[in-house]
Amino acid sequence: MTTLGARHAKACRDLDEAALGGLWTLQQWTHELSEAQRICLGLFDGPLFDGPPFDRPRLVALACGWMVVDELHITAVAVAPERRRCGFGRVLLEALLQRAAAGGARHATLEVSSCNAAALALYSNCGFETAGCRRNYYSDGRDALIQWRKLT
Ligand SMILES: CC(C)(COP(=O)(O)OP(=O)(O)OC[C@H]1O[C@@H](n2cnc3c(N)ncnc32)[C@H](O)[C@@H]1OP(=O)(O)O)[C@@H](O)C(=O)NCCC(=O)NCCS
Structure with missing residues (x-):
């Protein structure tokens, strides 16, 4: 596991595009x-065992958040x-x-998003509960479900 910094901005942007549809630009990352x-x-990912020699480790997963006083905003x-x-x-x-x-x-x-079944299952699995709803929050008209978890 790696703590990501500014030098990983391009890798984050590439994964963001592949997995989140382009949340942030390179500059924003x-x-x-x-x-x-x-x-x-x-x-x-490590370099592929049977891949070409120029293969480099590739970012395959990320999790980010902001510390705001005593809350983590993911x-x-x-x-x-x-x-x-x-x-x-x-x-x-x-780990986050x-x-x-x-x-x-x-x-x-x-x-x-209320339609993101995979993410909702992951958060529920990790102890989050739905604490509220922002109606029509996303550009496609879907609601945002606010997830909340106590950290002890
Ligand atoms: C949501 C996401 C991050 C899950 O990552 P993942 O590595 O596939 O999840 P994990 O393998 O760690 O799964 C952990 C648990 O989450 C739940 N889960 C994850 N994906 C699921 C799916 N497609 N359907 C149902 N449950 C799912 C399961 O409870 C799973 O536990 P299990 O494998 O023991 O059943 C991934 O699907 C993703 O990147 N989605 C697109 C981006 C996104 O929507 N991010 C969240 C925005 S809020």
């Missing part, structure tokens, strides 16, 4: 990864489409929660 209050963790969780259901999302999310708790966070929160 660079900015986000440079902020002191941010925690961003990633998992890389901003992005993404796993490369071909690496899903291998436990990467859960491992990174739990642990890191935030060690830094003084008492709660974690995020918003997720």
